[in-house]
Amino acid sequence: MLITESRIAVRYAETDQMGVVHHAVYPVWYEVARTDYVAQALGLSYAEMERMGVMTPLSELCCHYAGSARYGEEILVRVWVSRLTPARIEFCYALHREGEEKPFHTGTTLHGWVDTKTFRPLNMKKKYPALYEKIEALAE
Amino acid sequence: MLITESRIAVRYAETDQMGVVHHAVYPVWYEVARTDYVAQALGLSYAEMERMGVMTPLSELCCHYAGSARYGEEILVRVWVSRLTPARIEFCYALHREGEEKPFHTGTTLHGWVDTKTFRPLNMKKKYPALYEKIEALAE
Amino acid sequence: MLITESRIAVRYAETDQMGVVHHAVYPVWYEVARTDYVAQALGLSYAEMERMGVMTPLSELCCHYAGSARYGEEILVRVWVSRLTPARIEFCYALHREGEEKPFHTGTTLHGWVDTKTFRPLNMKKKYPALYEKIEALAE
Amino acid sequence: MLITESRIAVRYAETDQMGVVHHAVYPVWYEVARTDYVAQALGLSYAEMERMGVMTPLSELCCHYAGSARYGEEILVRVWVSRLTPARIEFCYALHREGEEKPFHTGTTLHGWVDTKTFRPLNMKKKYPALYEKIEALAE
Numbered sequence: 001m002l003i004t005e006s007r008i009a010v011r012y013a014e015t016d017q018m019g020v021v022h023h024a025v026y027p028v029w030y031e032v033a034r035t036d037y038v039a040q041a042l043g044l045s046y047a048e049m050e051r052m053g054v055m056t057p058l059s060e061l062c063c064h065y066a067g068s069a070r071y072g073e074e075i076l077v078r079v080w081v082s083r084l085t086p087a088r089i090e091f092c093y094a095l096h097r098e099g100e101e102k103p104f105h106t107g108t109t110l111h112g113w114v115d116t117k118t119f120r121p122l123n124m125k126k127k128y129p130a131l132y133e134k135i136e137a138l139a140e
Numbered sequence: 141m142l143i144t145e146s147r148i149a150v151r152y153a154e155t156d157q158m159g160v161v162h163h164a165v166y167p168v169w170y171e172v173a174r175t176d177y178v179a180q181a182l183g184l185s186y187a188e189m190e191r192m193g194v195m196t197p198l199s200e201l202c203c204h205y206a207g208s209a210r211y212g213e214e215i216l217v218r219v220w221v222s223r224l225t226p227a228r229i230e231f232c233y234a235l236h237r238e239g240e241e242k243p244f245h246t247g248t249t250l251h252g253w254v255d256t257k258t259f260r261p262l263n264m265k266k267k268y269p270a271l272y273e274k275i276e277a278l279a280e
Numbered sequence: 281m282l283i284t285e286s287r288i289a290v291r292y293a294e295t296d297q298m299g300v301v302h303h304a305v306y307p308v309w310y311e312v313a314r315t316d317y318v319a320q321a322l323g324l325s326y327a328e329m330e331r332m333g334v335m336t337p338l339s340e341l342c343c344h345y346a347g348s349a350r351y352g353e354e355i356l357v358r359v360w361v362s363r364l365t366p367a368r369i370e371f372c373y374a375l376h377r378e379g380e381e382k383p384f385h386t387g388t389t390l391h392g393w394v395d396t397k398t399f400r401p402l403n404m405k406k407k408y409p410a411l412y413e414k415i416e417a418l419a420e
Numbered sequence: 421m422l423i424t425e426s427r428i429a430v431r432y433a434e435t436d437q438m439g440v441v442h443h444a445v446y447p448v449w450y451e452v453a454r455t456d457y458v459a460q461a462l463g464l465s466y467a468e469m470e471r472m473g474v475m476t477p478l479s480e481l482c483c484h485y486a487g488s489a490r491y492g493e494e495i496l497v498r499v500w501v502s503r504l505t506p507a508r509i510e511f512c513y514a515l516h517r518e519g520e521e522k523p524f525h526t527g528t529t530l531h532g533w534v535d536t537k538t539f540r541p542l543n544m545k546k547k548y549p550a551l552y553e554k555i556e557a558l559a560e
Binding site: 018068 | 158160163164165167168171195197198199200201202203204205206208
Binding site: 149151152153168171172175185186187188210211212 | 289291292293308311312315325326327328350351352
């Protein structure tokens with residue numbers, strides 16, 4: 001199974017008055033890391049995928065906050081594909097502080113395969129079989 | 141059971157290049173609606189609660205996207221307390237388009253009761269019994 | 281001269297670790313207030329204006345921070361049109377705390393009139409003369 | 421004069437329904453690049469500077485939008501100190517698309533030197549003479 005790693009430096013604007021990163025920032029970081037996954041795994045950018053005709057809007061998001069991140073820290077985000085069907089793809093995320101084995105934050109996102117023009121669900125396995133098999137192999 | 145209602149006008153900045161509200165905006169809207177719930181239900185602002193010594197950082201967030209919101213729309217957010225213990229509180233959210241019975245988006249947030257100064261968990265039932273009972277009654 | 285007023289409740293997510301609203305939030309508030317101006321002044325939403333074929337992307341933004349806003353406050357945003365030409369429109373903003381005469385924050389935004397489809401500048405006076413005259417009258 | 425360079429990959433969440441980066445994102449990018457400037461120039465992080473007792477809240481922000489950035493692009497942000505007094509510091513920003521000589525966006529931010537504890541202005545030259553002289557030398 002392919003696991004990609006992205007490093008994200010916490011932005012000042014991402015903190016809130018509690019002194020830590022605001023909880024709504026994490027899905028944005030997932031997205032940054034997912035963009036890296038797609039680029040590294042599939043050899044094409046998500047922007048190109050959209051132009052090709054495929055979008056992956058979210059249908060579910062779950063975040064588990066065991067700890068928090070602070071301005072000045074660099075966060076390591078690990079991403080992998082946890083589920084794949086012709087209709088959907090699920091990603092998992094584990095966020096680590098440098099040098100810590102255990103993630104302080106985990107999450108999942110479930111996405112539908114959707115046609116960019118019609119905004120309708122598409123059967124990824126039928127429409128883009130080569131790409132689908134590639135992801136299938138990486139997710140194993 | 142108390143259910144409060146908040147109305148949120150979609151901001152242009154909240155849309156993304158898909159033409160709809162970006163998925164990371166929803167937890168921010170939950171927070172706006174939760175602030176209204178606290179004010180209406182408890183008769184004190186969340187800002188006052190923080191100054192009083194209580195914070196409620198998130199431990200879990202789940203969002204279910206059945207549809208999407210667009211710039212120019214006003215969204216109705218319904219909030220209620222779905223679970224209450226001396227250590228935690230859970231809120232549920234249902235988002236409706238004006239005049240639609242069925243929500244196009246639902247979510248939950250689970251929060252710990254935390255001491256503002258020590259950042260440590262606190263026993264809400266023991267520390268603030270009157271406030272705790274008030275919430276308990278509203279959650280039934 | 282028409283001056284519209286919008287009321288904005290500070291969101292928790294808009295604060296940063298300094299304990300006040302992050303400086304990059306103000307242009308978002310301008311936009312919210314500008315949307316209200318357009319709706320009140322022109323009797324059509326900015327969303328409709330975009331569908332009609334007109335966009336107003338920013339060419340300049342200036343913000344003056346004399347004070348700061350905090351979570352729990354409601355901010356009054358006053359907006360007016362300070363300049364109008366066939367190619368451009370400039371808005372001014374003054375932000376007040378409830379009951380304070382003097383604004384704690386002011387700003388301006390300069391926008392081009394742009395065709396939604398071609399992304400090219402358009403001559404607003406020629407293309408939409410009735411709308412242009414209406415704005416001209418309100419700006420005096 | 422020291423000019424530092426930061427590379428920022430455009431995030432999907434930073435786009436809006438116009439299909440380009442929302443205008444309120446640029447001050448956030450300035451801040452990311454400013455953080456890099458402080459780290460490279462002064463050999464200490466802005467987070468450390470805050471803990472040391474110095475904050476630099478904005479008093480003015482100006483942005484000039486000649487073009488726009490899109491998801492999938494990497495933006496080069498150049499930063500330098502354009503003005504320094506015992507009370508204030510001004511930064512300039514020039515944003516370039518990879519391989520383009522001319523910036524598509526420029527900006528400035530003016531900051532006060534402020535005491536972290538009292539939130540009061542401080543005389544940087546008197547309070548931290550060594551740091552002040554270091555910045556003075558880099559700004560020439």
